[in-house]
Amino acid sequence: MDSNSHLMEFKPLDTNTLHNETSKAIDFLAKYYNDVEKYPVRCQFEPGYLRELVPDSAPSLPEHVDKIIEDINTKVVPGLTHWQSPNFFAYFPASVSNAGLLGEILCSGLNVVGFSWISSPAATELEAIVMDWMAKLLNLPQEFLFSGGGGGVMHGSTSEAFVCTLAAARDRVLDKHGSEKITKLVVYASDQTHFSFQKAVKLVGIPPQNFRVIPTSSSQDFALSPLLLKTAIEGDIAQGLVPLYVCATVGTTPSNSVDPVHDLGFVARDYGVWLHVDAAYAGSACICPEYRHYLDGVDLVDSISMNLHKWLLTNLDCSCLWLKTPKTLVDSLSTKAELLKNKATDIGNVIDYKDWQIGIGRRFRALKLWIVISRYGSANLIAHIRSDIELAKYFESLIEQDTRFELVVPRKFALVCFRLTPTGVDASGNVMNQKLLEDINCSGEAFMTHAMLGGTFAIRCAIGGSLTEKNHIDKLWNLIQDKATKRVEAYLMH
Known part of the structure; x- marks a missing residue:
């Protein structure tokens, strides 16, 4: 057979073979989950091991799916750190479930790109619905629901939520004080705050010297002190600086400490500072009535985020962000390209989620969360x-x-x-x-x-x-x- 015949027969989306090939992938995963406990939990190989096992150039002709899966099984799987092993206790969990996997398959299979309402109405509307569902499960104040003037969006990670809310807070203040004041903006966090926050601060242009790290102590279970925060803010104001943003955490990565959201909320309100609550890991626990008190005072914050892919069985990735005043975020992140103009957007009665995130394109994550719940x-x-x-x-x-x-x-x-x-x-x-x-x-x-x-x-x-x-x-x-x-x-x- 002429090698070019492979190209002539090429059908990238072939419904005749789709079921067979995807079934092989599911069979592989089922066996992997059954066997995962047999593998060393942490990868035992030295760096560079995989280059010795795979060709240094891409194949010119197609390989059979059986060979590809066999290569995954013999070359890739042994080099993984097995996050789904029952003996994995590192970092925080990346939980999976049958429903989460089903959602991922359907999300990838439908492959819609819901950057605006018109680009896929169901994707946009379902996201708004399930974000309200989750807000109600968490007993968030009405102001965070779409029906209460707020709303939520799904990101890939908390890092994205940090960047977006920092940008919104920055632009809100610069609109008031002038763009030249960006060198005067100050943000605050504790020494337990996740390191991704500092990265986000750099990305939105806040000078490194204006990043305040408030020390914590074991006597306070490593929680952020409202008194120390207030002292830091007043010290910056005395120097002609402009306090911008405070990041509080419910369930810090090092120790699971919980910052006193209620008391921090009053400090932030008194000085006009944006207060964000990072509940990436522990927020999921707050669907349980006995843990909801860790969110007491959330009515005083501007935004709150959590990663359902950590603990709530919604396979990576699914990070939820709620805001009291989404308009502030949209004003900061919106794009008005001619290519994207349409009647629904012009009327203004729809959500265009491209204006709620860093990028334009986005996955149908809402389908996955909807299926899980x-x-x-x-x-x-x-x-x-x-x-x-x-x-x-x-x-x-x-x-x-x-x-x-x-x-x-x-x-x-x-x-x-x-x-x-x-x-x-x-x-x-x-x-x-x-x-x-x-x-x-x-x-x-x-x-x-x-x-x-x-x-x-x-x-x-x-x-x-x-x-x-x-x-x-x-x-x-x-x-x-x-x-x-x-x-x-x-x-x-x-």
């Missing part, structure tokens, strides 16, 4: 959160029963920060705990990460994997105890 219902989503927190409480109790260990900070959600206490050889215990963590991760049996909290090296155990059960917590604890015993013996011998 519809398939499971709020009752099962609440039960899922509570189940993970119960596992964290169980792990916490195991630590408290072993006098060699201690909790570094009180547990609030499903993150447990702990350490092996010093033996006298390493006064702070930091070196010993760092080596203990590496012993655990190098075993391939589990994967955790760490945080520095008030100068203390803390091991973070983030529970929330979709496949994690109580027996995996027991297995993790046995591994920790075994490695700790060997590590202490090594210190004493040294």
